[in-house]
Amino acid sequence: NAGVTQTPKFQVLKTGQSMTLQCAQDMNHNSMYWYRQDPGMGLRLIYYSASEGTTDKGEVPNGYNVSRLNKREFSLRLESAAPSQTSVYFCATLGGAGANVLTFGAGSRLTVL
Amino acid sequence: GQSLEQPSEVTAVEGAIVQINCTYQTSGFYGLSWYQQHDGGAPTFLSYNALDGLEETGRFSSFLSRSDSYGYLLLQELQMKDSASYFCAVRGDDYKLSFGAGTTVTVRA
Numbered sequence: 001n002a003g004v005t006q007t008p009k010f011q012v013l014k015t016g017q018s019m020t021l022q023c024a025q026d027m028n029h030n031s032m033y034w035y036r037q038d039p040g041m042g043l044r045l046i047y048y049s050a051s052e053g054t055t056d057k058g059e060v061p062n063g064y065n066v067s068r069l070n071k072r073e074f075s076l077r078l079e080s081a082a083p084s085q086t087s088v089y090f091c092a093t094l095g096g097a098g099a100n101v102l103t104f105g106a107g108s109r110l111t112v113l
Numbered sequence: 114g115q116s117l118e119q120p121s122e123v124t125a126v127e128g129a130i131v132q133i134n135c136t137y138q139t140s141g142f143y144g145l146s147w148y149q150q151h152d153g154g155a156p157t158f159l160s161y162n163a164l165d166g167l168e169e170t171g172r173f174s175s176f177l178s179r180s181d182s183y184g185y186l187l188l189q190e191l192q193m194k195d196s197a198s199y200f201c202a203v204r205g206d207d208y209k210l211s212f213g214a215g216t217t218v219t220v221r222a
Binding site for chain 2 (some may be wrong): 031033035040041042043044045048050056058059069090094096097098099100101102103104106107
């Protein structure tokens with residue numbers, strides 16, 4: 001089925017460790033996004049990539065880096081994890097009518113101890 | 114930058130109508146959209162408006178007034194399965210897409 005695949009689904013890290021969240025889409029969409037979701041705070045935009053070869057900061061980019069590897073893949077890296085980065089991370093791709101429809105991956109739950 | 118305001122909670126009984134308002138500020142405007150999220154799940158797209166007026170999709174409708182930077186989602190004939198969080202989102206310049214903090218809708222029998 002067409003969609004957005006995120007890995008891993010769950011991860012526990014110690015403070016200071018690094019890790020990369022992977023996202024791949026097979027919808028042939030140009031734009032991809034990374035959000036984090038914390039209780040009561042909705043979805044906050046970390047980074048996005050309007051098209052292959054471009055990336056831009058969102059609302060909460062500090063502590064993160066991204067790579068748009070090709071049209072299908074958009075990864076999010078935590079270089080030195082902190083407890084404040086404990087969250088659920090969602091990758092999404094933009095398409096549909098008027099390019100206003102986000103399709104989300106299932107999410108990655110990250111805990112930093 | 115972009116910012117959106119929506120109520121934090123709404124409670125209603127089965128069969129009722131609920132309206133969730135959303136006001137936004139954005140640099141450039143390319144659409145206001147709405148998403149539903151059940152506990153433990155990912156957000157799913159419900160509706161969007163790029164032009165002023167009402168869009169109807171089954172029991173759900175969405176409205177936009179660009180001059181007022183305002184929109185709403187209308188949920189009709191509420192069912193228990195509509196208990197979820199609802200988010201408005203605005204797409205601005207350069208494909209930046211930001212969300213409101215979400216409205217938790219609780220449907221009571």
